[in-house]
Amino acid sequence: MKNQNINTNQDYKYGFTTDIESVKAPKGLSEKSIKFISKMKKEPDWMLKWRLKAFERLKNLKEPDWQKPKYPKIDYQDLYYYSAPKSASEKPKSLDEVDPKLLETYKKLGIPLQEQKKLSGVAVDAVFDSVSVATTYKEELTKKGIIFCSISEAIQKHPDLVKKYLGSVIPITDHYFATLNSAVFTDGSFVYIPPNVKCPMELSTYFRINASDTGQFERTLIIADKGSYVSYLEGCTAPMRDENQLHAANVELVALDDAEIKYSTVQNWYPGDKDGKGGIYNFVTKRGACRGKNSKISWTQVETGSAITWKYPSCILQGDNSVGEFYSIAITNNHQKADTGTKMIHLGKNTRSKIISKGISAGQADNTYRGLVDISRKASNSRNYTQCDSLLMGNKCGAHTVPYIKNKNFSSTVEHEATTSKINEEQLYYCNQRGLNQEEAVSLIVNGFCKEVLQQLPMEFAVEAQKLVGISLEGSVG
C-alpha cells in the first residue's frame, strides 16, 4: 500500500504543470548539464559522482566508426540533455492535426481511438490516462514483493540494489554511447524480482506511469534474484511520435542462480520519409549477465522502425549451465539501415546459446547481421547454434552477414549457418492464384519466414507484430 502512495505522488511530480515546463536545461554536454540533470532528479551524491566519472571517461573516448551504416556527425553540444515534458499547447489538439498516414497505420493495427491519441502525442485529459490500469497492476506486484518503478525512483528508494547492480553489466568504461548514457541518462525502468517469485504478468513500460517521456537516454535495469522469472516487454507496435533524433539507451539484465529473464522488444520508431530524410538513430546497448548457475536470458526483438538501428543485445554466460537466446527480426525498407545482432560470451561450463536472426531488406535499405560467439578456454561442453537468414526484395537493397566465431575450447561445439535469397516467385504466384493480392501474399510469405522468431513473442505482442511485419513492407513489391 505504501508503494502505491508513492506512485500517486510521483504522478503529480511529473504531471503537466507549468513550473516544470519553464525549466530549461543548459544546452550541450558539460559538467554543468550533468549536475543539472542530477539536481533535477534530486539524486544522492554518489549518483552524481558516478555520472561525472562516466563523463570524465567520455572525454577520452572516440565515437566508434566500424559500423556499416554511416551517419552524419552528431553535434553533442547541440543537444538538450534534459527536456521537461512538452506543454499541452505545443501538442496537436486533436487527431485531425495528426499526419493522416500515421492514422491509417493505426487503423490497420487495430489500435483503439484513445490509444491512438496518446501515441500520436495529442494532449490527453488526465481522465483518459491509463493511470488506473497501472495502479491495479502495481498492487498485485507489490504483494509479491516485486519492485517495478522508474530508475530515478529506485535510486532514491532502493539505493543498495542500484549501487550493487547499476553498471555491473555495462560498466561506465564501456564504449562511447554506453558511457554517454551513463553520464546523462534521464530515466528508465527498474525491476527487481525477489527470490523464487514468478512475476505473474508481462511487465511493460507501457503500464508504468510517465513512460512516454523517458527521453532519449533511457536506462533500464532488471534484476532477477535466485529462482525467479520475469518477462519484460519494451516498446510498442504502433509508430511512436518522437522529438529526439538520437536514442542511446542502456539496458542491463542480471539473472542470478536458476533465474530467467525474457526481454522482448518491438521497435517501430519513425524511420524517416521515403527519401531517407529524418528518422531516429537507435543506438542502444543491451546486455544481460547470466551470473548464476542454470540462469537464462532470452532476447527477442522485432526491429521495424528507426532510420538507423545499431544494437547488439548480448548475453554474458558466466554461470555454469546458463543459457542465452537471441531471436531477431529486422526489417528495413526505403532508406532504413540496420546493423544488429548479438554477442554470446561463454564463460561458464555447459553453457548454451542459440541465435536465430531474420533480416529482411527492401527498397534501398541495408541490413546487416553482426554477431560474436566467443567460447572461452574454461567453457567446457558449451554449445552454440546460429542461424541467420536474409531475404532481399529488389536489387537496390543489401543484406550482409558478419559473424565472428571464436572457439577456444575443444569440448565445445559451435555451428553457424546463413542463407540469402529472395521471395520465391512460385510461392507468390501460388498465393496470387488463390486470390491474395501482391501485398497480402508478401506479408504471408514473410510472416512464414519470420515464424520462428514471432513464436517467441508473448501473446499480446505476437498478433500485432505479425500485422506490423506486413505493414512495414508495404509498397516494396510489385
Added chain:
Amino acid sequence: MNENFKISSSEIKKIKPLNQKEKKIRLENLKLFNQQGFPSRNQEDWKFSDINQIFSKNFKNLESFKNKIKPKSINFIKEFDHNHILMVNGKLENSEFKFEDKSKIKIKSYNDSNFSINNEENSLINLNNALSNNGLFLEVANNYRLEKAIIIYNVFTDDLKDNLLNNKNKIILGKNSELHIVEYNINQSKNKFIYNTIENIILNENASLKTINLQANQNEGFFYKFSKGKMKSNSYYSSFIFSSGPKFNKIDAEFDLEGENCDCNIKSALFIDKGKHQEIKTKINHLVPNCKSYQKIKSVVDAEGKGVYQGKIYVKDIAQKTNAYQLSKALLLSENSEFNSKPELEIYADDVKCSHGSTSGSVDENSIHYLMTRGLSKKQAVQLLVNGFLNEIIGDIKSNSVKKFIENKIEIQIHGY
C-alpha cells in the same frame, strides 16, 4: 603496447642499382610502412592474427637477405611427371619444360617497378613495394594447354636467419589456355625468417588455372602471401591449400570475377599442430551476373595451435544469378587449441543463392567409441577420423598420382599427432 617495428632505409640500398624514380617510390613506401608498423589486431583484417605482436615476440631485428650459399640437395618429386621451376629464397634459379612447346610459355624474373605509393590498409603491401627485389613472371600464350603440371620448388636455404624476404609474382593465362601449378615449399632453414609475397593472377577468357599449395616440412618460417586475381568470362580457377608446416602462415586471396560464367574455387585441408598459426582469408568479389564461387575450408587444430578463417563474399547489385558458397569446418583436438572464423556475406543483388556455414568442435565421441570397440586405440581412432575429415578435400583433386602424393604428405603430418 609494442613499439612499431622500424625498417631502416639502408635496406633499400641493398637492392640492385635503382634509378632515382624507383628509389623514391620505394622510400615513400617504406616511410608509409614505418608509420604503421606491422598490422595488428586493431585492424579488422588482422583481428585474429596480430602479426605486430607475433613478429615483435619472435624477431629482434630484421634484415634483407642476399643469397650466399647454394641450397642443399633437393628431393624432387618423382611420383609423377612434371615441368619444374626452381626458386631459391624467392629468386628464380632455373626452369625446365621438357613436356611443353617452349615458345608458348614465357618465364622470367619479375622486375616490374611500377608500384603504387598509396597508403595501403595492409602495411605489408607497402613493405613489399619498398623492398621486393625478386619474383617470378609466368605467362601462357593463348590457346595453349600445358601437357603436364608445373611444380614450383620454393626452396629456402639454411642460412636464413632473422631475414625479411619480399617478392612479387605474376601469372598470366591467355585465352583458352590451361595450367596446373603445384607450389612446393621446401624449407631448409631451422631458423626464423619472414617471407612476404604478393601474387598477381590474370585469367583471360576461357582460361583455366589450378593450383596446389603444399609445404614439404615442419619449419620455423613466417609466411604471408597476398594473391590478387582477376577473372575474365568463362575462366576457371581452383586452389587447394595444404600449407601446414610453417610456424605462421597467412594466405590472403582476393578474386575479382569480372566476366560472366566464371568459376572460382578455394579448398583447403590444414593440420595445425603445436604452436602453429594458420590463417586463410578470402574475398570473392562477384561483379557480374552468372558467376559461381565455392569455398570449403577444413582445419584440424592440435595442442596450442591456432586456426583462423576469414572469408567474404561480395555480390554487386548487378551480379544477379550468383551462386556463392562458403563452408568452414574445424576439429579441435586439444584443450589449448583455438579456432576462429568470420564467414562474411555482403550482398546487394536479390536473385542470388548465397549461403555459408561454419562449425567447430571436438571429434565425435560416438565415432571414437565405435572405432575403439573395433579394436583401435583411442589415438588410432582419432587419427583415422582426422584423416577422413581432411581427405574429403583431397578427394576433389582429379589427378590420381597427385592425389596419392598429397595423401601421403597429410598422413605424415597427422602421424606427428
